[in-house]
Amino acid sequence: MFATDDSIVAIATPPGRGGIGVVRISGPAALTIAAAILDRNSLVPRYATYTRVRTRASGDTATLDEVIATYFPAPHSYTGEHVVEISAHGSPVVLHAIVETAVAAGARLARPGEFTFRAFLNGRRNLVQAEAVADLIAAATPLQARVAFDQLEGTLTGRIGPIDAELFDLIARLEASLDFPDEGYHFIEPPEIARRIGCILERVDDLLRGARGGRLIREGATVVIVGRPNVGKSSLFNALVGAERAIVTDVAGTTRDLVSEPIDLGGLAITLVDTAGWRDTGDLIEREGVARAARAREVADLLLVVLDHSEPVTAEDEELLAETASRPRIVVANKSDVSGIARGGGCAGLCVSAKTGALLDELRSAIVRELTGAEPLRDTATLTNVRHIGLMEQAREGLAGARDAAARGDTPEEFVLADLQAARARFDEIVGARTSEDVLQHIFERFCIGK
Numbered sequence: 443m444f445a446t447d448d449s450i451v452a453i454a455t456p457p458g459r460g461g462i463g464v465v466r467i468s469g470p471a472a473l474t475i476a477a478a479i480l481d482r483n484s485l486v487p488r489y490a491t492y493t494r495v496r497t498r499a500s501g502d503t504a505t506l507d508e509v510i511a512t513y514f515p516a517p518h519s520y521t522g523e524h525v526v527e528i529s530a531h532g533s534p535v536v537l538h539a540i541v542e543t544a545v546a547a548g549a550r551l552a553r554p555g556e557f558t559f560r561a562f563l564n565g566r567r568n569l570v571q572a573e574a575v576a577d578l579i580a581a582a583t584p585l586q587a588r589v590a591f592d593q594l595e596g597t598l599t600g601r602i603g604p605i606d607a608e609l610f611d612l613i614a615r616l617e618a619s620l621d622f623p624d625e626g627y628h629f630i631e632p633p634e635i636a637r638r639i640g641c642i643l644e645r646v647d648d649l650l651r652g653a654r655g656g657r658l659i660r661e662g663a664t665v666v667i668v669g670r671p672n673v674g675k676s677s678l679f680n681a682l683v684g685a686e687r688a689i690v691t692d693v694a695g696t697t698r699d700l701v702s703e704p705i706d707l708g709g710l711a712i713t714l715v716d717t718a719g720w721r722d723t724g725d726l727i728e729r730e731g732v733a734r735a736a737r738a739r740e741v742a743d744l745l746l747v748v749l750d751h752s753e754p755v756t757a758e759d760e761e762l763l764a765e766t767a768s769r770p771r772i773v774v775a776n777k778s779d780v781s782g783i784a785r786g787g788g789c790a791g792l793c794v795s796a797k798t799g800a801l802l803d804e805l806r807s808a809i810v811r812e813l814t815g816a817e818p819l820r821d822t823a824t825l826t827n828v829r830h831i832g833l834m835e836q837a838r839e840g841l842a843g844a845r846d847a848a849a850r851g852d853t854p855e856e857f858v859l860a861d862l863q864a865a866r867a868r869f870d871e872i873v874g875a876r877t878s879e880d881v882l883q884h885i886f887e888r889f890c891i892g893k
């Protein structure tokens with residue numbers, strides 16, 4: 443998917459202006475290219491060297507910027523190749539000019555994720571770690587960052603490794619038994635095979651148990667606020683967001699489009715969505731708003747169904763409650779500051795006030811609890827990525843089949859062996875020991891240029 447024998451260059455810092463900006467050159471010719479564009483013929487490995495970048499556009503030599511250049515010889519660099527990092531002043535104009543000069547000196551513009559891809563190819567990072575780099579950069583909450591960093595450090599790889607080793611040992615014994623059938627000697631007996639597969643399965647299940655929370659941490663969740671007009675959806679939205687983001691009036695039908703904001707609840711990256719009131723309406727724009735609200739409801743991981751505590755439950759409320767009964771939801775009775783006139787003091791849900799802030803912290807906790815289920819969030823989450831979870835589930839299925847077959851003792855051992863080997867191949871795919879080209883392409887496409 444990428445050529446790997448040439449030298450690549452890109453700006454490694456984010457777009458825009460900053461104190462410094464870094465241009466990264468990686469490849470066999472990195473040092474030669476650096477020497478051609480810097481005021482230095484050589485760089486001492488791993489020493490920050492103060493120098494200048496020169497360009498020879500139209501015959502003249504001009505200085506582009508004063509820079510600090512650092513040379514990381516292979517294999518001890520981010521990519522595992524020779525790398526030169528040039529820290530210049532953080533001006534997009536200067537940084538682009540340095541990149542152009544490097545290209546004129548023989549470098550090629552790097553494609554998104556290409557530095558990390560080279561790190562993967564050169565064995566500096568396995569696939570889980572390469573994916574963790576993208577997650578770490580994309581992290582929106584401190585918990586997301588911590589979990590991504592954990593994976594970068596190899597916690598997941600570290601947990602899969604021993605399971606894989608156990609499986610490898612079992613496969614080797616089974617293969618030996620099958621290879622030397624005439625000796626009449628089994629390197630491992632079928633009941634023992636079933637028992638050992640069972641042990642491996644327990645460890646796989648343990649990994650999968652943390653997966654729901656892990657995935658939630660990585661991907662975040664969408665929480666959609668629904669309810670009939672004027673119950674205080676937008677007020678609640680603003681209160682949870684902590685800013686006057688959505689327009690609040692006492693005119694029914696004020697909110698006509700979806701308004702969404704990212705919020706951090708207990709480390710979870712949540713997209714909170716305010717919707718138009720749930721009602722029949724003749725107004726064309728409001729009708730489109732209601733249709734959008736219905737679509738948002740479909741994709742929600744959790745619904746906040748809002749009622750007005752100061753009024754009796756209406757037919758519209760009943761309809762919405764019935765319609766959302768089978769969905770993950772929290773029923774919220776808003777306006778608890780107004781005495782529940784027709785309610786006789788009772789409360790049809792979590793009784794809050796967007797106006798006074800009463801019980802909003804309870805609502806926040808309830809949202810996190812509903813999303814994470816009974817499983818508490820572990821900040822050493824293991825499986826977080828759908829790709830990893832899918833492969834681990836496939837491995838689990840293969841192992842369970844093999845265990846049952848071995849326990850029944852009615853299946854030729856060749857078949858049990860094939861199942862075990864297939865499960866092991868799934869482990870390999872997770873860390874990238876064998877992965878098809880299109881999977882790699884898909885993974886590295888998520889990166890931005892310079893990573």
Ligand SMILES: Nc1nc2c(ncn2[C@@H]2O[C@H](COP(=O)(O)OP(=O)(O)O)[C@@H](O)[C@H]2O)c(=O)[nH]1
Pocket residue numbers: 669670671672673674675676677678689690691692694695696697719776777778779780794795796797798
């Ligand atoms: N007393 C009281 N009024 C509220 C509360 N929440 C919202 N309101 C009022 O209810 C009206 C409708 O609020 P809004 O958030 O626009 O409702 P929406 O149509 O469901 O989005 C406004 O006049 C708000 O000031 C609350 O907790 N207590």
Ligand SMILES: [Mg+2]
Pocket residue numbers: 675676677688689690696697717718719
């Ligand atoms: Mg509203």
